Amino acid sequence: xxxxxxxxxxxxxGEHERLAAGAGRLEFLRTWDVLARVLPPAPARIVxxxxxxxxxxxxxxxxxxxxxxxxxxxxxxAAAGALPGVSAVQGDARDLPEPGASAxxxxxxxxxxxxxxxxxxxxxxxxxxxxxxxxxxxxxxxISRFASLLDGFxxxxxAEPEFPPIVRRxxxxxxxxxxxxxxxxxxxxxxHRPEEPAAEATGAGLAxxxxxxxxxxxxxxxPRLTEFLADERLTGIMLDLLRAVEDExxxxxxxxxxxxxxxxxxx
Numbered sequence: 092x093x094x095x096x097x098x099x100x101x102x103x104x105g106e107h108e109r110l111a112a113g114a115g116r117l118e119f120l121r122t123w124d125v126l127a128r129v130l131p132p133a134p135a136r137i138v139x140x141x142x143x144x145x146x147x148x149x150x151x152x153x154x155x156x157x158x159x160x161x162x163x164x165x166x167x168x169a170a171a172g173a174l175p176g177v178s179a180v181q182g183d184a185r186d187l188p189e190p191g192a193s194a195x196x197x198x199x200x201x202x203x204x205x206x207x208x209x210x211x212x213x214x215x216x217x218x219x220x221x222x223x224x225x226x227x228x229x230x231x232x233x234i235s236r237f238a239s240l241l242d243g244f245x246x247x248x249x250a251e252p253e254f255p256p257i258v259r260r261x262x263x264x265x266x267x268x269x270x271x272x273x274x275x276x277x278x279x280x281x282x283h284r285p286e287e288p289a290a291e292a293t294g295a296g297l298a299x300x301x302x303x304x305x306x307x308x309x310x311x312x313x314p315r316l317t318e319f320l321a322d323e324r325l326t327g328i329m330l331d332l333l334r335a336v337e338d339e340x341x342x343x344x345x346x347x348x349x350x351x352x353x354x355x356x357x358x
Contacts, residue, residue, distance in 0.1 A: 092163040092183045097205055100278035101143070101164045110146050114310040116320055117329075118348055119146065121305045122200075122232070124330055125337075129228055129352050130156075131195045138194040138222055140184050140215075141201020145171030152176030159194075161187055162201070184215040192224045199231035204280045207266055209291065212281075216295030226357040229297055230350055232305070233283040236265055238347045239276070245313055248276060285343035288351040297353035303337040304346035311345070 093101075110119040126147070130137070133155030139148045142160035144167050152158045152175060160171040160179035172179035182188045184202035197219040206212045219229045239258045243249040249258075253270055261267045267280045289300035309316060309329060319325040336342055343349060 093205065094279065097278045098164065102166060113317060113320075114306060114347065117306050117310055117316060120326070120330060121307075121333060121337075122147070122348075122350065123150070124334060125303060125305075125350055125352070126151075126230070129230060131228065135195035136193070137196045137198065138187070138189055138219075139171075139198045139200070140182075140187065140219065141199065141205075142171055142179075143167045143201060145174045145177055145179070147198065147200065148177045148179075149174045159189070161189070185211060185218060187218045187222055189222045191221050194223050194227065196228040196230070197223045199229065201232075203231050203288070203291075204234045204282065205278075207279075207281045212291050213295045216292050216297060220295055220297050220355050223355045225355050227355050228352065229292070229354065230352045231288060231292065233288045233349050233351070234267075234280060235344055235346055235349055236262065236282045236284045237344050238282060239267055241311060241345070242347070245311055283349065285340070285349060288349060289353075292351055292353040296356075298356045300351055300353035301338065302343065302349050302351045304333070304339075304343050305348040305350055306346050307333045307336060307342055308345040309333060310347050 109115045134157055136157040137151055139158055139160045142148050142162055145160055148158040148160050148171055158177045160177060161182040162168050163181060163183060165181060168179045168181050171177055180188055199215060199219055202215050203212055206215060223229055239261050243254055243258055248254040261282050265282045267282055269275055285302060289302050292300040319329050
C-alpha cells in the first residue's frame, strides 16, 4: 500500500509528536477549528482515513464521536486502536474496508499527498464518498504546492545543495522526491496547487467542495509563532484572524496545508 520509503518514514514514529509544537501545533488547532464547524454533532460516526496514531481520532472520541481509524502503517493502527473510544484497522484509502453509507463523516487527512497520480487521488475521494452517508461530510487535507519552497526559507534548507532541485521539481509538477530516495526532509509526496483538491473532490462525485487555508501565512513567523502559541490570549487572536481569511484566494498558496470540505449529494 505504501512504498518502502514512505513506510520507513512513518515507522520512525514522527507522527506521535509532529502536531504538538510550533507550526504543527498551529496545524492541529486550525484543523480542529474547521472540524468544529463542519462536522455533524456527536455521537456521529467518523471514519478517519490515514489517521496515523489518532491525533484527531482521540480528541474526537473524547468529544463523544464514534471513530474508526483506517491507516496503512501497522504501528499507527496499534497506537490509534489503543485510544479510548477509537477502533482502528489497517487499510488503503483507495479500497476502504468499510460498508457504503456507514459513516456520517470521512476524513482524508493523510492519504491524498501520498498518491502522486491524480486517478488514485480521485479514487480515494470516491471511496470516501461511498462510505459516507448521503448528505455527509468529507474533508481532505493536502500539502500546498509551495510548502517546501517556503519551509526552505524558514528552516534554512536552501543553503544545502540537494534541496533547491527538490523544490524546483515540486514547483514544476507537484512531485516532492528526495534525490537519493531517503527521507531527509520529508518523504515522497504530491503537493497540490490550491485549486486542485476541490476539482478532485468534484470529479469524484462530491458536491459543494470548498478549500480553506489551514495555517495561512502564520506558520512562516518562526520563533514568534511559538510566542503566540504560549499565550492563550494571543493564540485566540491568531485563530480568529486566520479564520477570517481562511478562504481568501490570494492567501491559499501561502499556507503549508489546505483543507477541502465537500459532501455526498443527497438523493
